[in-house]
Amino acid sequence: MALLEVSGLHVEFETPEGRVRAVDGLDFVVKEGETLGIVGESGAGKSQLVMAMMGLLAENGSARGKALFRGEDLMQMSPRELNGIRGRNIAMIFQDPMTSLNPYLTIETQMVEVAMHHQRLRKHEARAHAVEMLRAVRMPDPEERIRQYPHEYSGGMRQRVMIAMGLLCEPDLLIADEPTTALDVTVQAQITQLVGELRTKAHMSIILITHDLAAVAELCDRILVMYAGEAVETGTVDDIFYRPQHPYTRGLLASVPRLDRAFDEDLHAIPGNPPNLLNLPSGCRFRDRCSEAREECKLRPPVWVDEGERMSRCVLPMEGGHIRQPAGPPGEAA
Amino acid sequence: MSKPVLRVQDLSVTFKNQTGGLLHRRERQIRAVDGISFDLHAGESLGIVGESGSGKSTLARAILGLVKSNRGRVLWMGEDLTAMDEEALRQKRKQLQIVFQDPIASLDPRMTAGDIIAEPLWTFHPNMARLQVEERTRGMMKMVGLLANQINRYPHEFSGGQCQRIGIARALVLNPRLVICDEPVSALDVSIQAQIINLLRDLQKKLGLALIFIAHDLSVVRHISDRVMVMYMGQAMELSEKTALFRRPLHPYTNALMRSVPIPDPKKAAQAARQTWLTGDMPSPYDPPSGCIFHTRCPYRIRRCTADVPVLRRMEHGDWAACHRAENLDLSIPATD
Secondary structure, eight states: OEEEEEEEEEEEEEETTEEEEEEEEEEEEEETTOEEEEEOOTTSSHHHHHHHHTTOOOTTEEEEEEEEETTEEGGGOOHHHHHHHHHHTEEEEOSOHHHHSOTTSOHHHHHHHHHHHHHOOOHHHHHHHHHHHHHHTTOSSHHHHTTSOGGGSOHHHHHHHHHHHHHTTOOSEEEEESTTTTSOHHHHHHHHHHHHHHHHHHTOEEEEEESOHHHHHHHOSEEEEEETTEEEEEEEHHHHHHSOOSHHHHHHHHHSOOTTSOOOSOOOOOOSOOOOTTSOOSSOTTGGGOTTOOHHHHHSOOOOEEETTEEEOSSSOEETTEEOOOSSGGGGGO | OOOOSEEEEEEEEEEEEEESOSTTOEEEEEEEEEEEEEEEOTTOEEEEEOOTTSSHHHHHHHHTTSSOOSEEEEEETTEEGGGSOHHHHHHHTTTEEEEOSOTTTTSOTTSOHHHHHHHHHHHHOTTSOHHHHHHHHHHHHHHTTOOGGGTTOOGGGSOHHHHHHHHHHHHHTTOOSEEEEESTTTTSOHHHHHHHHHHHHHHHHHHTOEEEEEESOHHHHTTTOSEEEEEETTEEEEEEEHHHHHHSOSSHHHHHHHHHSOOSOHHHHHHHTTOOOSOSOOOOTTSOOSSSTTGGGOTTOOGGGGTSOOOOEEOTTSOEEOOTTTTTOOOOOOOOO
């Protein structure tokens, strides 16, 4: 059984300029022990879909659809029920650890509180557990450092604290929203590696939300690519990287500057800008920027072609479940 | 070779701050930029790379006189900018421009795109005819890939990439000779990053600009620089011609930075299993390590590194490195693809 099954998820925001459809009908599953990467650029809706599931939308936001966690619909739960799930079964880590930690409290106070509340441990047990988790994320000298305040930690160490906090309750699902984006590249490497190791040890499922294709390549089993509030492609990590079908996925892969490629002068760019969510184009939302766009792309939105675990929202054919080799730059990766 | 347009010599910036309460007041110092020297020629592009806290942005601001340096010189066409008064420096700024990281925050939200781009013209050429200003503004917009009919729009009506184009147009409107780009694409989505990097490179070639491009990521710098300087805790670790640097870094820190750049390819990522080349964090800048400033994180350190400070010295092929072991380490990057 799928650990998480999301279907028909819509998220909307009422703004002075009009109604923004941030997530527009999304379906996906996360299996037990699996790592799903949700990839997209700003405005794709990847963060809001998680906020909606977790009951954390801003006041002007509303959501509908289903998000079945072990068969129970998160969208129908009361704040109290969700609170229980959030601590015990689903943990979240965010991009900027400083905004998720209380600057006035020591790491000890914050971690012990979480462990006591959600795991019903006594204080000294909770503290021992917290130290153990800090050791698991390879915090040097955890007995000492747990007494410090957030500002006494570096960015990378703060993110380790966040991960340790997330793991305190041994969650079934860890949702990591851009966990390495705010970090330096040398520290990113450390954190990505750490998450990979912990996943194996803790047998948890992970949703990794990111625009960083390299982190996804390293950590994920399957990938969901989003554009302007919709899923545009999904498949295994190999499908997406070696047999990308949707022109957006292909463009995205080609625009990453890479050190492992022969030196070339021009970077591939996707022309134009993402559409305004208040004023979406007719038909395919990507067509203005698409090198393969044709007349029919204007007329109606492409359907979400379902080939089992491999899906794409594009008029280009998926030949018998096997995606045709792209003509563009990413093809050389195969 | 022609004479360099910019010579930075032993430039240093120290920040002081006070800590402790009334009774235990202590003054602490950070050497944000510590003895940086380099030359830049017309039409040349220098990439400056380093992690947060390496001093790369402070260096940019010190070159332009936006923060005070406390040692060293910045020679622009032979004249020392650090010795000039405000007014003289202001006049020089026509030739020296900067593009900032956050494209949206660095634009005045109450001004139209056209006014933002034209403002430097009003300031430095107050007698320029209105029509001429507008013509020049439209010309700049076209050059950076904006549409003429967007001239009366406000920053919030543009996307991040378009705002950065406005920032670039503003920086170029006075025909500067040097443009410093301080992480101009870090805040942009990857598909847009490539647009802006390509645009900057094309403009640099077309206009023969001297360009300093600051980034925290070597993969970005590779597409736009002729030479690359790698900084760590305010100091230059290496200054090399680009091709040489990417083929065989001379400094262990350059090597670590390069190998930390993740590869967006599942098979290669699995193979490389991204060895952690750097352990630990950057040391506190209030209490920098003795000897080589990088020795606490260097996998190649020997006893000498904890005691002697390595100077940036010229190596066999004309590249520069600040490492005692630079001759003896082979840090070649295995060829791929």
